[in-house]
Amino acid sequence: MTSHVTTSIEPSGIRWQSILPIVAVLALAGLGLVSSDYIVTVLGFAFIYAIFCTGLNFFMGYTGQASFGQSAFAAIGGYGSAILSTDYGWEPLLALLATMVLSGIAAVLVGYPTLRLRGHYLAMATFALGLIVYEITIEWTALTQGYMGYSGIPPLGIAGFALDTLKHQLVALVVLSLIGVGIAARLRQSRFGRALASIAGSESAAQALGVDIARYKLIAFVIAALYASAAGSLFAHFVGFISPEIYGTTMVIQSFAMLYLGGIGTMWGPMIGAIIVSILPEALRGLKEMQDIAYTAVLIFILIFAPRGLAGLSVLFRRAHGRVQEKA
Amino acid sequence: MSVLASDKGNVPLLEARDISASYGHVQALKPTSLHIAEGELVTILGPNGAGKTTLMRALTRLTASKGNVFFRGEEITGLSTPRLARRGIVMVQEGRGLFPQMTVRENLVIGAYLHPAETDTQMASVFELFPRLKERLDQSAGSLSGGEQQMLAIGRALMAKPQLLMLDEPSLGLAPRVASEILGTLRELNRRGIGILLVEQKAPLALKLAQRVYVIALGKIVAELKTDEIKSHHDLARYYLH
Numbered sequence: 001m002t003s004h005v006t007t008s009i010e011p012s013g014i015r016w017q018s019i020l021p022i023v024a025v026l027a028l029a030g031l032g033l034v035s036s037d038y039i040v041t042v043l044g045f046a047f048i049y050a051i052f053c054t055g056l057n058f059f060m061g062y063t064g065q066a067s068f069g070q071s072a073f074a075a076i077g078g079y080g081s082a083i084l085s086t087d088y089g090w091e092p093l094l095a096l097l098a099t100m101v102l103s104g105i106a107a108v109l110v111g112y113p114t115l116r117l118r119g120h121y122l123a124m125a126t127f128a129l130g131l132i133v134y135e136i137t138i139e140w141t142a143l144t145q146g147y148m149g150y151s152g153i154p155p156l157g158i159a160g161f162a163l164d165t166l167k168h169q170l171v172a173l174v175v176l177s178l179i180g181v182g183i184a185a186r187l188r189q190s191r192f193g194r195a196l197a198s199i200a201g202s203e204s205a206a207q208a209l210g211v212d213i214a215r216y217k218l219i220a221f222v223i224a225a226l227y228a229s230a231a232g233s234l235f236a237h238f239v240g241f242i243s244p245e246i247y248g249t250t251m252v253i254q255s256f257a258m259l260y261l262g263g264i265g266t267m268w269g270p271m272i273g274a275i276i277v278s279i280l281p282e283a284l285r286g287l288k289e290m291q292d293i294a295y296t297a298v299l300i301f302i303l304i305f306a307p308r309g310l311a312g313l314s315v316l317f318r319r320a321h322g323r324v325q326e327k328a
Numbered sequence: 329m330s331v332l333a334s335d336k337g338n339v340p341l342l343e344a345r346d347i348s349a350s351y352g353h354v355q356a357l358k359p360t361s362l363h364i365a366e367g368e369l370v371t372i373l374g375p376n377g378a379g380k381t382t383l384m385r386a387l388t389r390l391t392a393s394k395g396n397v398f399f400r401g402e403e404i405t406g407l408s409t410p411r412l413a414r415r416g417i418v419m420v421q422e423g424r425g426l427f428p429q430m431t432v433r434e435n436l437v438i439g440a441y442l443h444p445a446e447t448d449t450q451m452a453s454v455f456e457l458f459p460r461l462k463e464r465l466d467q468s469a470g471s472l473s474g475g476e477q478q479m480l481a482i483g484r485a486l487m488a489k490p491q492l493l494m495l496d497e498p499s500l501g502l503a504p505r506v507a508s509e510i511l512g513t514l515r516e517l518n519r520r521g522i523g524i525l526l527v528e529q530k531a532p533l534a535l536k537l538a539q540r541v542y543v544i545a546l547g548k549i550v551a552e553l554k555t556d557e558i559k560s561h562h563d564l565a566r567y568y569l570h
Contacts, residue, residue, distance in 0.1 A: 198427060
């Protein structure tokens with residue numbers, strides 16, 4: 001009974017898979033720092049979406065649930081941060097953290113009854129949540145200024161030092177998105193992460209092994225809401241202006257495209273998807289009126305040939321490599 | 329939690345009294361009672377649609393049920409499936425319920441969810457029983473053969489340290505030799521003191537293992553007898569032994 005078996009759920013010897021994406025992200029950010037403000041802005045949006053999608057991946061990828069309403073928490077984050085920092089003079093970082101707490105509480109209150117639903121019903125309920133918050137941002141003009149939007153939002157700052165250039169902010173966004181991915185990776189490898197994965201695999205089997213699926217679904221939903229809220233706040237501080245459309249249905253569709261293109265349920269998929277989907281339209285801008293068609297064609301091409309997303313290609317590569325080694 | 333005053337003196341491992349379950353307006357399981365003694369291997373036989381799976385799901389609360397259930401004399405009625413797993417009641421579902429995208433290792437590690445500190449020792453004990461799983465450790469569960477998948481399903485359930493193991497059709501879709509091998513393993517587990525409740529279509533195989541049998545028909549247990557008594561019931565013997 002002295003058999004030594006490694007119980008880590010990741011196969012050993014694949015360190016490059018963790019290091020390579022970090023190097024690629026840092027290289028991309030470095031490239032951004034020597035580029036125009038326009039490129040910096042596009043990259044900034046990509047990293048904000050990377051944070052949003054990393055959170056969404058917890059609920060949809062790791063736990064296998066459907067949520068069409070995470071934009072609601074981004075809106076809470078964005079408007080909360082904007083109001084607290086602009087009208088009440090809070091430090092942006094403090095406002096971001098406070099609205100994350102608010103979003104977390106909202107997620108518990110909404111998630112507790114909603115997560116009893118499954119499949120399409122859960123998707124519709126969460127979609128309704130997104131629509132309700134969207135309507136509130138339009139109609140509650142005394143708080144949100146409606147379609148006029150909220151302007152003059154101060155940039156993010158740390159300990160009194162304002163990140164008042166776009167390039168400073170890009171660095172902060174890169175660091176924050178990498179921290180976000182790092183936290184997600186640690187959680188995925190933990191007992192908690194394995195419990196989420198078991199829910200995605202088979203809810204009844206997970207329950208039979210002792211996993212409290214209602215509790216874990218709620219925690220995953222709250223984590224996704226915290227990430228969404230942070231992304232919403234970061235957007236407000238990065239652009240300095242927000243309006244209801246930013247946190248509308250487009251955000252949901254965009255984030256789905258990023259998640260599936262990058263690789264849902266994978267560690268780096270959300271980041272890869274966010275970067276590709278943000279940069280691709282800009283790269284195809286020279287095609288003018290053909291831009292949208294080319295953009296869509298590229299997305300469809302990737303989804304056909306990499307159905308598990310771009311991050312999923314590394315798994316195929318690893319398997320092929322394993323087969324070659326086995327034959328040798 | 330009330331404590332069962334057992335009629336028989338010996339407190340059973342599991343006792344269900346008037347347990348029933350419905351799907352909408354259809355009562356799939358009529359009020360029915362059964363018990364399993366400590367260290368006993370009991371099988372439930374019955375035709376397709378008789379309510380065998382519903383009975384298993386009702387006992388493990390995967391399906392909402394009525395009636396009272398006792399585990400070692402303590403009432404566990406209404407406890408959720410995860411709480412029952414904490415008590416040591418673990419079920420291997422029909423179709424195995426594996427996590428197909430995950431590796432064999434991941435499936436086993438999740439099996440030890442309630443006992444993370446004992447993952448290594450439990451895994452070693454599973455490999456003793458099913459050495460083939462050790463060879464397939466980094467292979468995805470979905471890529472295993474049917475027999476290996478069933479070994480993994482049972483192995484994963486053993487990681488949860490069951491005191492009562494419920495298995496729903498473990499030989500489903502397996503070649504006779506493999507089915508016989510899998511069911512033979514259950515005998516070994518039973519020897520180690522694990523109570524087993526087995527639903528099995530391959531009745532002759534199940535009857536070789538079990539000490540007692542319940543026959544279920546139209547959502548109700550219609551007979552309870554010791555395995556060797558089945559031969560004296562001509563209609564049951566004709567139906568289940570050939």
